[in-house]
Every structure is written in structure tokens, then in C-alpha cells.
Amino acid sequence: MFLKGHWYAAGFPHELGREFLARTFLNQAVVMFRTENGTPVALEDRCAHRRVPLSLGRLIGDTVECSYHGLQYDCSGKCTRIPGQKRPPPKVGVRAYPIVEKHRFLWIWMGDPEKADEALIPDYSMLDRTGLQVSNIQFHMDAHVQFVIDNLLDLSHLAYVHGTTTGSPEISETADVKIVRDGDSVRVLRWMENVPPAPAFRQFGGYEGNIDSWQVSEFRPPTYVRVSYGSAPAGHGIPEGDWYEDQGHWGFYVYHGLTPETEKRCHQYRYVAFDPGMGDARTIAEFRFQCDQIIIEDSVLFPIQQESIDRDPAETSARDINTQVEIVHDGGLSAARQIIDGLLAEQENGRRNGVAGAGKKTGRKTGKSARVRVVAN
Numbered sequence: 124m125f126l127k128g129h130w131y132a133a134g135f136p137h138e139l140g141r142e143f144l145a146r147t148f149l150n151q152a153v154v155m156f157r158t159e160n161g162t163p164v165a166l167e168d169r170c171a172h173r174r175v176p177l178s179l180g181r182l183i184g185d186t187v188e189c190s191y192h193g194l195q196y197d198c199s200g201k202c203t204r205i206p207g208q209k210r211p212p213p214k215v216g217v218r219a220y221p222i223v224e225k226h227r228f229l230w231i232w233m234g235d236p237e238k239a240d241e242a243l244i245p246d247y248s249m250l251d252r253t254g255l256q257v258s259n260i261q262f263h264m265d266a267h268v269q270f271v272i273d274n275l276l277d278l279s280h281l282a283y284v285h286g287t288t289t290g291s292p293e294i295s296e297t298a299d300v301k302i303v304r305d306g307d308s309v310r311v312l313r314w315m316e317n318v319p320p321a322p323a324f325r326q327f328g329g330y331e332g333n334i335d336s337w338q339v340s341e342f343r344p345p346t347y348v349r350v351s352y353g354s355a356p357a358g359h360g361i362p363e364g365d366w367y368e369d370q371g372h373w374g375f376y377v378y379h380g381l382t383p384e385t386e387k388r389c390h391q392y393r394y395v396a397f398d399p400g401m402g403d404a405r406t407i408a409e410f411r412f413q414c415d416q417i418i419i420e421d422s423v424l425f426p427i428q429q430e431s432i433d434r435d436p437a438e439t440s441a442r443d444i445n446t447q448v449e450i451v452h453d454g455g456l457s458a459a460r461q462i463i464d465g466l467l468a469e470q471e472n473g474r475r476n477g478v479a480g481a482g483k484k485t486g487r488k489t490g491k492s493a494r495v496r497v498v499a500n
């Protein structure tokens with residue numbers, strides 16, 4: 124089950140042109156293309172006649188023609204021609220999805236088209252900022268999207284999965300962690316003062332001595348996650364606030380577009396935004412390489428987790444893992460799951476009861492630690 128009344132990342136703008144791009148989002152087959160004037164279009168990828176995917180057909184101007192019996196559709200999904208018939212019956216057509224290009228992503232609205240409001244697209248405007256460069260990558264994975272969200276809200280894994288780049292033992296052992304729940308959003312702030320720099324911070328930040336380092340992962344439903352990394356020589360201190368525009372001496376931002384395909388597959392589109400002043404072209408190429416290496420290291424794990432769940436008949440879903448233990452670092456992802464659970468329940472009930480998921484008990488227990496503080500704003 125997925126949250127439907129939201130914008131989801133459908134891909135990168137450069138992927139979309141005059142060729143059909145067929146993808147499945149939330150169990151719905153979608154065909155996308157650009158009109159002759161460049162406007163993105165998204166239609167149900169299933170002919171109204173005998174259900175052949177329209178993506179197997181062809182574009183004639185801005186008209187989509189099915190490859191089987193030649194039914195034609197306009198960009199609103201309305202059937203405009205049935206070969207051999209004078210005119211199509213008035214209500215024949217396929218579903219059209221609102222789709223827009225914003226902040227370097229394509230966003231598709233998977234709910235009631237009447238309710239599609241561009242103001243609900245997440246604020247990824249950092250990606251439009253002049254002076255920053257971006258590095259992008261995408262994955263189509265055999266794993267529930269929840270595994271990816273879990274990963275991004277618990278950066279203690281950096282110490283183990285990304286030990287050659289952004290990871291260091293302090294991230295999981297001694298970091299001060301604060302979890303801020305603010306309505307339907309969660310932020311996990313991770314502070315490390317006077318610690319040895321992780322390899323990537325030493326290499327690209329140019330540090331020789333210890334550093335102060337800060338990270339924040341933010342989740343907003345249904346699947347929006349952005350992460351900010353910053354650092355400075357030890358003694359600088361941790362910046363104020365719950366989201367770090369201040370990256371100190373060296374850092375970068377990560378923006379994720381995560382979209383479920385099915386209960387067992389998902390799409391991930393990711394940008395890293397960084398200051399190109401960190402070094403020469405070779406240094407930047409190496410940084411980009413490491414950014415990709417990091418996300419590849421993560422992406423290998425998710426299908427393995429999915430397979431592990433699928434193999435065990437006692438496990439039902441990635442959203443409800445029969446974990447034997449909740450560890451101290453699970454606070455952020457547990458909060459995100461509560462928010463999603465609350466919104467899914469509301470979607471099911473067709474009503475909204477104040478702040479979604481607030482106070483909802485999931486039966487999960489998070490281990491207590493003096494280092495982790497949960498704050499509700």
C-alpha cells in the first residue's frame with residue numbers, strides 16, 4: 124500500500140524526450156514523453172482497447188498511437204481516433220497524470236489529478252542554486268522503497284558501509300544525535316566534535332587535524348529525503364538550527380527522489396550538490412566517483428534485505444520487519460515509519476485526524492541512550 128496523493132520523482136528531465144519512457148510507479152504503468160514544444164506528458168501505459176502498453180506504439184506529433192489496432196490518444200489521454208469508426212465514444216481514454224519539471228527532477232502526481240498542487244513539490248531549490256555543481260545517479264532496485272528511507276535516516280551505517288569514504292567509527296560510537304519531529308517531518312541531527320576526519324573529509328576538505336562534523340537527514344512524506352553534511356577544523360563548533368545551510372569549511376548536500384514501483388521494487392534518483400571550489404577538475408572527478416561509490420555500496424544491500432524478508436514466511440513486508448531489536452540509531456526511521464503508518468491509515472479511512480501518526484504506538488521499542496534526544500517541535 125502506498126501514499127497516493129503526492130508528487131513522486133519520475134526521473135531526471137534529461138531522460139525525457141520524443142521517445143517513449145515507460146516506468147511503473149505505485150503499481151501503475153506509465154508512459155512519458157515530451158510534446159513537440161517540450162512539455163512533459165504522462166499517460167497510463169495501457170491501451171483502453173486490449174491493454175497493450177502504449178509505449179509499444181508511436182508518437183505522431185503529440186498524438187499517441189497504439190501499436191495493435193491503431194487507436195489514438197491526445198495528451199489528456201482522450202481517445203481521438205478509432206480506425207474504421209466515425210468517432211470514438213466520448214468517454215474512451217486512458218488516465219493522464221500531472222507531471223512537471225522542477226528542481227532538476229520530473230515530478231508525477233499519483234493521486235486525484237484535481238488535487239495536484241505544484242506547491243506540494245518538495246523544496247529542493249538548493250539544486251537550482253548558482254555556484255553549486257551537481258552529480259546525479261539513478262537506480263531501479265529489487266527492494267521496497269522503505270529500505271532506502273531507513274538507510275538515509277540512520278547514518279550510523281557510514282562507519283561500516285562507507286568506511287573508505289565518508290565513514291568513521293565516531294559516527295556510530297560517539298556522535299551526539301538529536302531527532303526532531305515536526306508535524307509530518309523528521310530530522311536526525313548528528314554531531315561530532317573534535318574527531319578524526321573520515322577519509323573523504325580528509326581528502327576533499329584538506330584536513331590534517333581533528334574536525335567538528337555535522338550531518339542532518341530530513342524525511343518528509345511520502346518519500347522525500349535530503350541530507351546535509353558539513354565540517355570545520357575542531358573548535359569551530361556545530362551550527363545552530365535543525366537544517367544546516369552552513370557547511371562550515373567543507374561539506375555537501377544530497378537530495379533523493381524515491382518512488383515505489385511495487386511492494387518489492389523501487390526507483391531512486393539522487394543528486395549531490397557541492398561547491399566546485401573544493402579543488403581542480405581531477406579532484407572533482409574523484410569526488411563524483413566517490414559519491415557514486417557510496418550510493419552503490421548502499422544499493423547493493425537493499426535487494427539483499429528484500430530477498431531475506433521474502434525467504435522468511437514469517438516476514439510480511441519491508442514496512443513491518445520482524446526485527447528482534449530496535450537499536451539506539453533507529454529513532455529517526457521509527458519516527459518516519461510512524462508518520463507513514465499514520466498517513467496510510469488516514470488514506471485507508473479516507474479522513475485526516477490532525478497531525479498524522481502523532482502519538483501512534485507501533486509496538487516498537489527504541490533503546491535508550493544519553494546520546495540520543497528526541498525532540499517534538
Ligand code: FES
Pocket residue numbers: 170171172173174175189190191192193194
Ligand atoms: S490494444 Fe490498443 S488498439 Fe487494440
Ligand SMILES: [Fe+2]
Pocket residue numbers: 274280281284285417418421
Ligand atoms: Fe549509505
